[in-house]
Amino acid sequence: MIILGIETSCDETAIALVEASGGLMAPKFKILKSFVASQIKIHRPFGGVVPNLAKREHIKNLPILFKKCQMSGIKCQNIDLIAVTVGPGLEPALWTGITFAKELAKQYKKPLLGVSHLEGHLYSFLLPKKTNIKCQVSSIKKNFPAVALIVSGGHTILLLLKDLKTWKKLGETRDDAVGEAFDKVARLLKLPYPGGPEIEKLSKKGNPAAVNFPRPMIYEKNYDFSFSGLKTSVLYYLRDTNIRMHSNDTNNTNKNIADVAASFQQAAIDVLVKKTMRAAKEFKAKSVLLSGGVATNQALRKNLEKATRAEEINFLAADKKHNTDNAVMIAAAGYMDFLRKKKYPLKADGNLGI
Numbered sequence: 001m002i003i004l005g006i007e008t009s010c011d012e013t014a015i016a017l018v019e020a021s022g023g024l025m026a027p028k029f030k031i032l033k034s035f036v037a038s039q040i041k042i043h044r045p046f047g048g049v050v051p052n053l054a055k056r057e058h059i060k061n062l063p064i065l066f067k068k069c070q071m072s073g074i075k076c077q078n079i080d081l082i083a084v085t086v087g088p089g090l091e092p093a094l095w096t097g098i099t100f101a102k103e104l105a106k107q108y109k110k111p112l113l114g115v116s117h118l119e120g121h122l123y124s125f126l127l128p129k130k131t132n133i134k135c136q137v138s139s140i141k142k143n144f145p146a147v148a149l150i151v152s153g154g155h156t157i158l159l160l161l162k163d164l165k166t167w168k169k170l171g172e173t174r175d176d177a178v179g180e181a182f183d184k185v186a187r188l189l190k191l192p193y194p195g196g197p198e199i200e201k202l203s204k205k206g207n208p209a210a211v212n213f214p215r216p217m218i219y220e221k222n223y224d225f226s227f228s229g230l231k232t233s234v235l236y237y238l239r240d241t242n243i244r245m246h247s248n249d250t251n252n253t254n255k256n257i258a259d260v261a262a263s264f265q266q267a268a269i270d271v272l273v274k275k276t277m278r279a280a281k282e283f284k285a286k287s288v289l290l291s292g293g294v295a296t297n298q299a300l301r302k303n304l305e306k307a308t309r310a311e312e313i314n315f316l317a318a319d320k321k322h323n324t325d326n327a328v329m330i331a332a333a334g335y336m337d338f339l340r341k342k343k344y345p346l347k348a349d350g351n352l353g354i
């Protein structure tokens with residue numbers, strides 16, 4: 001079946017067409033078209049996402065992206081299902097997608113399903129890397145039970161999955177999400193929004209062992225996380241060591257800042273990897289699934305890949321472009337909802353859980 005996915009939960013407007021087939025034990029996805037209009041440049045001067053600006057941009061971008069889909073030769077009559085994100089996210093932004101999807105569903109007389117953004121991230125490991133290639137993770141069955149780590153700007157969640165439709169939450173962050181911590185530390189280091197990719201870039205020039213930042217909750221016997229203390233430690237470190245962001249001694253200062261970035265990144269990664277692996281071992285997971293915007297971080301991917309390999313556990317993560325917000329994952333989650341007969345109400349729910 002052909003699914004039109006629509007995503008407007010935060011600062012990316014995205015529309016995708018995905019061909020889905022197979023059952024719950026072997027879903028297959030082929031990406032026909034995927035368009036993402038990023039609003040980064042618009043929000044950057046404000047250092048974060050401004051909900052009303054996001055809403056305005058989504059309203060402007062949605063018809064443009066839909067038109068691009070139409071121009072790519074796929075007829076609206078051939079769409080079997082429309083899937084739209086209903087939460088979690090910014091409610092004014094979510095409503096723009098829902099309203100647009102409702103209008104399309106009415107105009108073309110198509111069924112419409114509300115989709116969880118977090119389930120979109122969760123299922124992203126099932127997506128093919130490239131457009132027009134069919135992908136099925138080889139033998140879904142042999143990858144379960146699985147432990148999934150979802151790391152984004154709003155969430156840090158560990159799940160235990162029995163199969164593709166049955167899971168329970170093992171733990172989550174008690175304060176800041178890890179992506180939020182990256183964004184806040186980036187701001188302390190005077191780096192532009194979004195901070196995650198900037199910290200990653202800068203970290204490559206720094207020494208991850210230069211500053212011994214705390215690894216919050218790393219030894220606690222639960223699967224929760226906490227990142228706000230780590231961010232505060234960076235703040236205190238900068239204040240106490242008097243690293244000035246605009247010093248004349250630029251070479252030295254740049255090196256110091258790169259060391260801070262790399263040390264912060266390593267502290268965050270250590271906690272994520274340690275707790276994920278502890279869960280994977282405790283629950284005898286056959287695979288670890290990594291998703292969400294922070295999953296684009298190469299150092300995190302490498303560290304988790306290495307740790308899983310040592311335990312002979314499969315490591316599954318989508319291609320980087322499918323880790324940050326996109327509509328392909330929403331179409332895929334729509335298909336999974338269709339298969340498991342799950343229906344979310346067609347209204348924005350900023351705090352929709354998983």
Ligand code: KG4
Pocket residue numbers: 010151152153154155178179180182183194195196197200292293294295296297298323324325
């Ligand atoms: O999943 P996503 O695109 O949006 C949400 O659902 O929140 O995630 C965005 C988050 C932001 O906090 C951003 O700074 C972070 O993902 N991020 C990264 C990287 N790329 C994006 N964090 C660390 N390293 C990266 N390379």
Ligand code: ZN
Pocket residue numbers: 117121152153292293324325
């Ligand atoms: Zn997201």
